[in-house]
Amino acid sequence: xxxxxxxxxxxLCLSVILNLLLASYVLIIxxxxxxxxxxxxxxxELSWTRRAAKEAExxxxxxxxxxxxxxxxxxxSTTTNxxxxxxxxxxxxxLPSCECNSCYYxxxxxxxxxxxxxxxxSGDPIFLEPFWMKHAESSAILVSxxxxxxxxxxxxxxxxxxxxxxxxxxxxxxxxxxxxxTGKFLVFGAGSTQLLNAAxxxxxxxxxxxxxxxxGSIPFYPLYKSQTDFFNSKNFxxxxxxxxxxNTSLPSGYNSSMNFIEFVTSPNNPDxxxxxxxxxxxxxxxxxxxxxxxxxxYTAIPAPAxxxxxxxTLSKLTGHASSRFGWALIKDQGVYERFINYMTLNSFxxxxxxxxxxxxxxxxxxxxxxxxxxxxxxxxxTRWESLNKVISASRxxxxxxxxxxxxxxxxxxxxxxxxxxxxxxxxxxxxDCYEALLxxxxxxxxxxxxxxxxxxxxxLSLIKSQDDFDWLxxxxxxxxxxxxxxxxxxxxxx
Amino acid sequence: xxxxxxxxxxxLCLSVILNLLLASYVLIIxxxxxxxxxxxxxxxELSWTRRAAKEAExxxxxxxxxxxxxxxxxxxSTTTNxxxxxxxxxxxxxLPSCECNSCYYxxxxxxxxxxxxxxxxSGDPIFLEPFWMKHAESSAILVSxxxxxxxxxxxxxxxxxxxxxxxxxxxxxxxxxxxxxTGKFLVFGAGSTQLLNAAxxxxxxxxxxxxxxxxGSIPFYPLYKSQTDFFNSKNFxxxxxxxxxxNTSLPSGYNSSMNFIEFVTSPNNPDxxxxxxxxxxxxxxxxxxxxxxxxxxYTAIPAPAxxxxxxxTLSKLTGHASSRFGWALIKDQGVYERFINYMTLNSFxxxxxxxxxxxxxxxxxxxxxxxxxxxxxxxxxTRWESLNKVISASRxxxxxxxxxxxxxxxxxxxxxxxxxxxxxxxxxxxxDCYEALLxxxxxxxxxxxxxxxxxxxxxLSLIKSQDDFDWLxxxxxxxxxxxxxxxxxxxxxx
Numbered sequence: 001x002x003x004x005x006x007x008x009x010x011x012l013c014l015s016v017i018l019n020l021l022l023a024s025y026v027l028i029i030x031x032x033x034x035x036x037x038x039x040x041x042x043x044x045e046l047s048w049t050r051r052a053a054k055e056a057e058x059x060x061x062x063x064x065x066x067x068x069x070x071x072x073x074x075x076x077s078t079t080t081n082x083x084x085x086x087x088x089x090x091x092x093x094x095l096p097s098c099e100c101n102s103c104y105y106x107x108x109x110x111x112x113x114x115x116x117x118x119x120x121x122s123g124d125p126i127f128l129e130p131f132w133m134k135h136a137e138s139s140a141i142l143v144s145x146x147x148x149x150x151x152x153x154x155x156x157x158x159x160x161x162x163x164x165x166x167x168x169x170x171x172x173x174x175x176x177x178x179x180x181x182t183g184k185f186l187v188f189g190a191g192s193t194q195l196l197n198a199a200x201x202x203x204x205x206x207x208x209x210x211x212x213x214x215x216g217s218i219p220f221y222p223l224y225k226s227q228t229d230f231f232n233s234k235n236f237x238x239x240x241x242x243x244x245x246x247n248t249s250l251p252s253g254y255n256s257s258m259n260f261i262e263f264v265t266s267p268n269n270p271d272x273x274x275x276x277x278x279x280x281x282x283x284x285x286x287x288x289x290x291x292x293x294x295x296x297x298y299t300a301i302p303a304p305a306x307x308x309x310x311x312x313t314l315s316k317l318t319g320h321a322s323s324r325f326g327w328a329l330i331k332d333q334g335v336y337e338r339f340i341n342y343m344t345l346n347s348f349x350x351x352x353x354x355x356x357x358x359x360x361x362x363x364x365x366x367x368x369x370x371x372x373x374x375x376x377x378x379x380x381x382t383r384w385e386s387l388n389k390v391i392s393a394s395r396x397x398x399x400x401x402x403x404x405x406x407x408x409x410x411x412x413x414x415x416x417x418x419x420x421x422x423x424x425x426x427x428x429x430x431x432d433c434y435e436a437l438l439x440x441x442x443x444x445x446x447x448x449x450x451x452x453x454x455x456x457x458x459x460l461s462l463i464k465s466q467d468d469f470d471w472l473x474x475x476x477x478x479x480x481x482x483x484x485x486x487x488x489x490x491x492x493x494x
Numbered sequence: 495x496x497x498x499x500x501x502x503x504x505x506l507c508l509s510v511i512l513n514l515l516l517a518s519y520v521l522i523i524x525x526x527x528x529x530x531x532x533x534x535x536x537x538x539e540l541s542w543t544r545r546a547a548k549e550a551e552x553x554x555x556x557x558x559x560x561x562x563x564x565x566x567x568x569x570x571s572t573t574t575n576x577x578x579x580x581x582x583x584x585x586x587x588x589l590p591s592c593e594c595n596s597c598y599y600x601x602x603x604x605x606x607x608x609x610x611x612x613x614x615x616s617g618d619p620i621f622l623e624p625f626w627m628k629h630a631e632s633s634a635i636l637v638s639x640x641x642x643x644x645x646x647x648x649x650x651x652x653x654x655x656x657x658x659x660x661x662x663x664x665x666x667x668x669x670x671x672x673x674x675x676t677g678k679f680l681v682f683g684a685g686s687t688q689l690l691n692a693a694x695x696x697x698x699x700x701x702x703x704x705x706x707x708x709x710g711s712i713p714f715y716p717l718y719k720s721q722t723d724f725f726n727s728k729n730f731x732x733x734x735x736x737x738x739x740x741n742t743s744l745p746s747g748y749n750s751s752m753n754f755i756e757f758v759t760s761p762n763n764p765d766x767x768x769x770x771x772x773x774x775x776x777x778x779x780x781x782x783x784x785x786x787x788x789x790x791x792y793t794a795i796p797a798p799a800x801x802x803x804x805x806x807t808l809s810k811l812t813g814h815a816s817s818r819f820g821w822a823l824i825k826d827q828g829v830y831e832r833f834i835n836y837m838t839l840n841s842f843x844x845x846x847x848x849x850x851x852x853x854x855x856x857x858x859x860x861x862x863x864x865x866x867x868x869x870x871x872x873x874x875x876t877r878w879e880s881l882n883k884v885i886s887a888s889r890x891x892x893x894x895x896x897x898x899x900x901x902x903x904x905x906x907x908x909x910x911x912x913x914x915x916x917x918x919x920x921x922x923x924x925x926d927c928y929e930a931l932l933x934x935x936x937x938x939x940x941x942x943x944x945x946x947x948x949x950x951x952x953x954l955s956l957i958k959s960q961d962d963f964d965w966l967x968x969x970x971x972x973x974x975x976x977x978x979x980x981x982x983x984x985x986x987x988x
Contacts, residue, residue, distance in 0.1 A: 015510055050631075056637075138639075139639025140545065145627075193841050230836070323845055347841070351819070
């Protein structure tokens with residue numbers, strides 16, 4: 001019996017231990033459960049926005065091998081889409097296709113075409129894309145279907161300009177120190193493109209005795225001329241290079257029946273140099289300062305610009321060329337009113353969707369301290385140095401001379417970091433640098449004549465994607481190496 | 495000993511029962527837990543989009559008493575914000591303020607100002623807002639910080655037009671049956687505003703012997719003239735009313751040195767009538783068809799329009815006036831190329847942010863069958879009927895005559911549903927209808943002279959918010975009642 005008793009006690013002990021274990025487990029589980037329910041409540045906060053958020057994350061997850069990107073409004077893929085983390089080859093016909101960087105192809109942009117030329121043509125500021133990928137959370141925006149449908153902002157009569165955006169732009173200029181916006185009027189436009197033309201209308205008299213003469217200094221951004229020519233207004237006409245007017249009739253020849261508007265692009269597109277007006281501003285001479293590139297990415301900021309009419313663009317600040325957003329800082333109220341008149345009659349202001357997105361992007365720029373400018377400047381400087389290194393080994397090509405300058409923004413001397421290389425062919429016979437050398441070397445650039453300069457020059461963009469720049473550098477390196485081989489061979493023959 | 499043994503067995507039994515209970519509980523909990531984890535996994539799918547989604551929902555939850563709306567880019571409230579469901583009076587200084595409908599005020603738009611005039615001035619198409627509130631989930635869009643930064647769409651060289659959007663617009667016209675877009679070129683613009691001017695440039699010869707004459711039929715949308723005058727091009731000039739040219743030199747006087755462009759607005763703004771060209775199209779006469787209102791909301795659709803150059807706008811289709819999106823359907827390739835040239839030089843195309851949002855909105859329109867048009871038409875028809883009822887009791891005021899017409903879209907005769915009332919003052923002495931009567935009666939409208947018609951006419955907008963319309967109706971009713979009191983008093987005196 002004693003033996004049996006022991007068994008019962010042993011069994012009871014085991015059962016009690018099991019009781020304790022199970023009870024503890026239940027306790028732990030219950031506590032855990034509270035946590036889970038809590039977090040589930042948090043998750044459930046989202047209702048009507050969930051679908052759009054999920055859709056954006058799905059599209060962002062499409063893998064394009066780091067050589068392309070899928071976008072929400074891309075063409076829907078009829079072939080296979082590759083979601084990150086998903087098994088390769090799962091077809092999802094509802095997702096947009098990858099849009100590959102130049103020279104990459106295939107449904108996931110994984111294939112490279114070695115015969116493809118390096119495209120350094122456009123000023124697409126894709127070098128800033130990694131900044132926005134990094135700040136995914138803070139830069140995302142969810143737009144409701146009913147967001148701000150009316151023509152005008154509700155808080156004030158007669159404006160199609162977001163006051164919040166205006167305030168953020170002023171804060172930005174104060175932070176960067178690249179322009180004095182105090183007491184100036186702000187006008188928004190569809191990129192600097194629309195504002196450049198608006199500026200001419202705003203500055204030129206309506207019924208002048210003769211059309212206002214529009215001028216710029218060679219090499220200049222070609223849009224100034226093509227826009228002026230195309231709109232073919234009775235108010236103004238293109239009159240070419242400033243130097244023509246400086247050396248002949250001006251400044252002594254100024255008279256009120258001869259009005260001028262001078263475009264000053266600083267830093268200059270294509271050569272990245274800081275520029276001053278050639279004609280002296282006065283009652284007959286007005287100046288439009290195109291400061292698209294006057295940001296720490298591209299230049300030292302010696303002092304805040306404080307001219308009467310300055311134009312900036314989001315494109316070269318944050319990299320969002322597609323958004324078509326620019327702004328003008330205007331001193332004179334009359335000029336401002338003519339600007340507003342232009343914007344009303346031309347497009348009834350700038351898309352409020354764009355204004356909303358721009359506001360969000362600026363909040364990230366302002367909120368992240370110097371990060372955008374540090375990143376931007378580091379990228380452009382590094383690219384410039386790499387290209388310089390390659391080209392310094394060449395006798396055939398040279399680059400524009402840029403020197404380190406003191407930047408009030410970085411409070412230091414900063415190395416050059418231009419948006420474009422302004423390549424020159426040094427040998428006398430290479431009159432058409434692009435046609436004779438670069439194009440055959442597999443490089444797409446813009447000939448000097450596009451900027452009304454000699455074709456001995458070519459503009460190469462340094463602000464596109466890393467893929468584009470890497471390939472440009474390789475192609476350029478090959479061209480220079482070829483030249484050295486030729487020289488060695490030549491020496492051997494001699 | 496036996497007694498003890500029994501105790502052990504009893505205790506053991508109890509312990510085993512407890513074990514069984516605990517084990518079952520653990521099993522149930524675990525299963526539940528799996529469910530919770532699963533749903534938690536689902537919730538956790540969202541990462542970088544969560545913040546933007548939450549922000550949008552928070553702003554949407556701000557209560558503006560049904561008489562206003564808070565927007566993501568609104569001015570931040572320095573006073574109290576009222577979140578739906580939250581305790582009244584909880585201050586949240588980070589949320590945007592309410593933007594109140596006309597005549598409403600206060601931090602939550604709950605106060606009404608009875609002295610405030612009824613504003614029927616602008617063509618703000620806010621009557622469609624409730625449709626978008628209802629379709630909150632499907633119409634929301636989340637835009638990432640890196641969304642499509644480049645100038646051009648990646649899937650094709652040289653275009654800043656979304657192919658997906660183009661495809662959806664064509665699908666929409668086919669569904670509604672209001673335009674034949676087959677084989678036509680599409681160009682996007684910043685609302686119809688930018689496209690109207692682009693159309694003039696695209697249709698007028700570049701170096702004409704004399705400027706192309708731009709004409710329209712009174713009453714006409716005033717932008718046609720003000721735009722033409724402002725841009726002051728050598729290529730064209732405003733020449734007034736079509737009837738001037740019909741009755742004098744045309745059609746017999748047509749000759750190749752005299753080029754005309756006629757604006758035909760159908761349905762017409764301000765009077766809602768379907769219109770045909772007055773001048774006969776030919777080598778010297780081109781026509782721009784402004785079909786902004788050629789949607790089932792505003793008119794019967796007798797047949798698909800199939801003209802050579804037709805302009806449409808999102809503003810009057812979905813109500814998103816703020817987005818500044820319009821499109822042109824163009825038959826001739828040469829004209830199309832000049833349009834593209836204009837769009838490139840004027841603004842380098844339309845904001846891609848706007849194109850993205852427009853695409854989303856069109857997907858909802860197409861996906862919800864006839865719902866937008868049913869809702870739109872019901873609202874405008876009901877408003878027109880209410881106003882008609884009030885004005886039919888008046889001898890002083892009358893409305894334009896519109897008759898039911900067969901609509902191929904509704905496959906039925908549909909009652910009139912214009913966007914605007916074109917009010918006429920019938921008494922001879924009321925030459926200035928707006929100044930003499932409506933303004934004093936607390937109604938803001940647009941005088942006939944703005945549309946180059948007699949000031950005996952006034953345009954009143956019927957497409958603003960319900961608040962605006964209700965107040966207009968009350969004000970108009972008061973005016974008519976006043977008139978009847980005067981008549982009764984007059985009779986008594988007699």
